[in-house]
Amino acid sequence: MNLNIERIDNGETQELKLAGEIDAYTAPQLKEALLPLTKNEGTTVVVDFEGVNYMDSTGLGVFISALKSTKENNSDLRLVALQERVRRLFDITGLDSIIDIESTVRGGK
Amino acid sequence: MESFDFIEMKVPARAEYVGVVRLSTSGIANRMGFSYEEIEDLKVAISEALSNATEHAYKTGDDGEVTIGFGVYQDRLEVMVADRGGSFDLQKIKKDIGPYENNQSIEDLREGGFGLFLIEALMDKVEIKNDYGVIVLMTKYLHENEVDINDDQISTTQ
Numbered sequence: 001m002n003l004n005i006e007r008i009d010n011g012e013t014q015e016l017k018l019a020g021e022i023d024a025y026t027a028p029q030l031k032e033a034l035l036p037l038t039k040n041e042g043t044t045v046v047v048d049f050e051g052v053n054y055m056d057s058t059g060l061g062v063f064i065s066a067l068k069s070t071k072e073n074n075s076d077l078r079l080v081a082l083q084e085r086v087r088r089l090f091d092i093t094g095l096d097s098i099i100d101i102e103s104t105v106r107g108g109k
Numbered sequence: 110m111e112s113f114d115f116i117e118m119k120v121p122a123r124a125e126y127v128g129v130v131r132l133s134t135s136g137i138a139n140r141m142g143f144s145y146e147e148i149e150d151l152k153v154a155i156s157e158a159l160s161n162a163t164e165h166a167y168k169t170g171d172d173g174e175v176t177i178g179f180g181v182y183q184d185r186l187e188v189m190v191a192d193r194g195g196s197f198d199l200q201k202i203k204k205d206i207g208p209y210e211n212n213q214s215i216e217d218l219r220e221g222g223f224g225l226f227l228i229e230a231l232m233d234k235v236e237i238k239n240d241y242g243v244i245v246l247m248t249k250y251l252h253e254n255e256v257d258i259n260d261d262q263i264s265t266t267q
Contacts, residue, residue, distance in 0.1 A: 001128030001129070001131075001132075021128065023124070023127050023128060023131070023156055023160070024124040024127045024156070024159075024160040024163060024164070025124040025125045025127060025128060054131075054152065056153050056156045056157055056160065056224075056227070057157055057160070057223040057224045057226075057227055058160055060223050061223075085146075085149050089153070089227065092227065092230050093223050093226065093227070
């Protein structure tokens with residue numbers, strides 16, 4: 001019932017690799033790691049969901065804040081490698097139409 | 110009277126216990142024979158209700174408890190989540206819930222606005238009572254015994 005967050009610094013692209021569960025307990029941790037990255041103009045923030053096996057609306061809230069921040073700071077946010085279950089919440093809530101989401105797990109991983 | 114098993118849990122109204130209740134929910138639903146997908150739906154719905162209750166307790170500075178009751182029936186699981194905090198404006202909350210629409214501006218999106226919407230989307234029946242604290246009563250039917258639920262079903266048309 002924890003969330004591990006690993007940050008990979010590739011200059012213009014900042015990646016966060018997540019593993020575990022995103023809920024009311026772990027969402028503040030995620031927000032703290034994610035929001036500062038979106039504040040740098042020109043940065044693309046990639047969030048790797050491959051290891052995330054549970055998420056609820058507290059997680060959606062974090063990504064809404066991050067999306068707002070990218071609009072204010074001219075940065076980009078991409079969510080990649082979402083499991084079907086996690087992807088479904090973005091679809092049900094309509095957020096898939098405003099957040100850049102890529103569900104397929106990238107090759108070789 | 111219809112017979113059922115009843116399981117009750119009381120946890121501190123704090124976020125770190127949401128996961129504990131989620132695991133219990135998963136165990137109960139698994140024992141009843143819910144499918145993997147349905148168990149995932151139940152886990153999200155119950156976590157949403159519990160997150161609301163803990164957030165509520167936090168805002169009011171109330172270091173209280175949340176009571177969770179599971180009614181295990183032949184054909185369905187009923188889950189009740191109750192907090193003792195003050196009441197909230199249900200009409201206002203009902204008006205605020207719903208999926209994101211294309212004509213909405215991103216600035217208007219509420220970070221915490223999807224909890225109740227997800228509960229209604231993932232469960233077959235949802236009732237909220239707001240007289241003494243907040244009580245969320247949610248029902249999910251076992252698929253093979255699905256009877257008589259269409260009237261109460263909440264549309265999840267996408």
